[in-house]
Amino acid sequence: MINYDAFLSRAAENMKESAIRKMGTVLAQARDIISFAPGYPAPQIFAWADFQEIARELLSGADGSVLQYGPTRGYRPLLETIAEIMAGRNVRTTPERLLVTTGSQQGLDLVARVLLDPGDVALVELPTYTGAITAFRNVQAEMVGVPQEADGIDLAALDDTFQRLTKEGRRIRFLYVVPNFQNPTGLLIGLDKRRAVLAWAERRNMLVVEDDPYRDLYFEDSATEADVRPIKADDGNGRVIYLSSFSKTVAPGFRVSWIDAPEPLAAKFETAKQAADLCTGGLDQRIVYEACRRGVLARQLPLLRAHYGHKREVMVKALEREFGSQVSWPSPRGGFFIWATLPESIDAGAMLARAVEEGVIYVAGEAFFVNPNGRNIVRLSFSAPTPERIEQGVARLGRAVRAELGITGPVASSRGEVPRAAR
């Protein structure tokens, strides 16, 4: 029997399975499970009929390049379309600064490989997106977390952390932020703070990696397009590497996302992508391009905002009904997630087995922290289930929490009387 461990790279030794992807495996096995775990968009509202018609035309065989290998940078007309999309976000760019990626996960991976050596530090928000954690960890970088306030990253803590690490002789490569409806917290960085982040990067000669998959999904009752202005929009000096995606607005099955970066970095990302997967799928890129060109995406966006805004409303109400003041969360003004703090005695990771028994899953908060934290927090995604299933799922979650606390009545009326025994 071969000992394969002896063949593993140090990077591979440190690789850990994603907590979210693990939930996918639970989901694949199980019977009637309501999933609040992965941030899946709702397939019911994809523009199926348009995709069908577009695919029919593309697959006529008239244009062989649709299914051929394509340029690593991406399909040129799509790059030009992305430049227009960026202009709509107040960012002036050109195809020379853009790169199509196979999902934003590849964007994060390319950022990691091009910018991070083993032992380098990436500054991240506390909590932060798990996909970024895994990408940065896989190149053996260290992530150091910076706490967030109600309007996003704590700037004083950011600079303190920077100075402390610099004194320790650590090499810090960039700050990673998700400014809009952050995964997992749903938080939005305030507009003043965005400019302050940029000023900080300038002062400290840092790069900023701005990951922005949710910006189009603001809820019109509580946010406007002005609130989601990218940090990149004010980036006169080329400090910001901006990532965004069609996964949440067109469909994730197409794996089409992009990076907008200063030209020398975009060229390096392209070279790294050559070795990573040569090019993003041709049919996928063409369908997304046609969906943009024909106005399908523009037509979808208001529908998506209404759809996810409504589901957020349903989940918020169900949580209030089920838990009252026992559970709290920052009110999400867009995106896919509610970041819910459960009664302090709950260990969300340990509770998961019971939740699966009850027929509901979530992602335990710890997965999003690069320090030990988030024990009694859960990330609840309201994007994929129907409103009815959201209500059912929250009721199931209530049963799991009650069982964990040893309470028989509703959690909402227990008034924080958490029995000692349950701790």
Added chain:
Amino acid sequence: MINYDAFLSRAAENMKESAIRKMGTVLAQARDIISFAPGYPAPQIFAWADFQEIARELLSGADGSVLQYGPTRGYRPLLETIAEIMAGRNVRTTPERLLVTTGSQQGLDLVARVLLDPGDVALVELPTYTGAITAFRNVQAEMVGVPQEADGIDLAALDDTFQRLTKEGRRIRFLYVVPNFQNPTGLLIGLDKRRAVLAWAERRNMLVVEDDPYRDLYFEDSATEADVRPIKADDGNGRVIYLSSFSKTVAPGFRVSWIDAPEPLAAKFETAKQAADLCTGGLDQRIVYEACRRGVLARQLPLLRAHYGHKREVMVKALEREFGSQVSWPSPRGGFFIWATLPESIDAGAMLARAVEEGVIYVAGEAFFVNPNGRNIVRLSFSAPTPERIEQGVARLGRAVRAELGITGPVASSRGEVPRAAR
């Protein structure tokens, strides 16, 4: 102005643009260029009508999972289909040992990341596939080359190299081979030699990375299915990591390939893929699965063999006509390539500018060597151009070579009288 070089990882500093991909850029710019450069399949013979019908059904909206995020391992029915394909190649496997990858390039990248630390050695054939070179170089591994004979890798040289490096204290991780119709040489490893490679790996406690994208494309006039038996077929002890692909047989635009590896390694590749791109495109996987299930692939294979076998014939004849004995190549019994050695005084890299002027491109041999070599060799891909274009392209190549040699008549009749001045 920011000095971005100061932000690059050591890996990024060493990244080089792929010679083949660079040709793609030349191609995109230029007017009437006949390309013998990238190993592109011929889109005319893709099963367009089948893809169109399959896509129409998949995009009806009846099954939302088609465009959703999917499991990192791959679409389960596709994994089961791949297991059947492997059985047809005399390899017994299960979905637990399989992983769908976003093209074989991703497979090579995952192999590199999971098995190679900076400074580790990967043994490769001389010459070898450039995509492997870039993937291994991007994790800062060193490649050491082993010469090939007419029936593939030189086993004595392999073991000498192994022993020399071991004495030097180098850590050797695996041997990378392309046993069938190797890219770039078109060579086939002999059946006895395949077993000897495996015995060597056993004796030296090595892993073998077997990259096999071309095996279905044997030319029935000169090879049989018995000739392309994978090394993996005799791998009783789990020494072989096997990569193969639908890119050359279904279409590269779908980016669907696979790895078959011992279970512990397959699990590590999966974890690495989570951070690399989460999952391969859902629509792509489903179309490829349906193409297999409905017998489209099985129906295509004999057509592909005939198609590429014919084009090989056309190129061989054109080269003989144009160059006579001045140019030589191992006769390709399958695959996409002719590996042609030009008169010794030719520098194929330097000649490229002239070739572009004449309206033909190729890949200069140096790109495939991990040592300084291949100066007067070109890789000519006959797979994509029509027979007429192949003949035209060889004539243009002849003009470029003649101009380079300072000859006015046909090269074929120059009888090796290479003028000194041209050296």
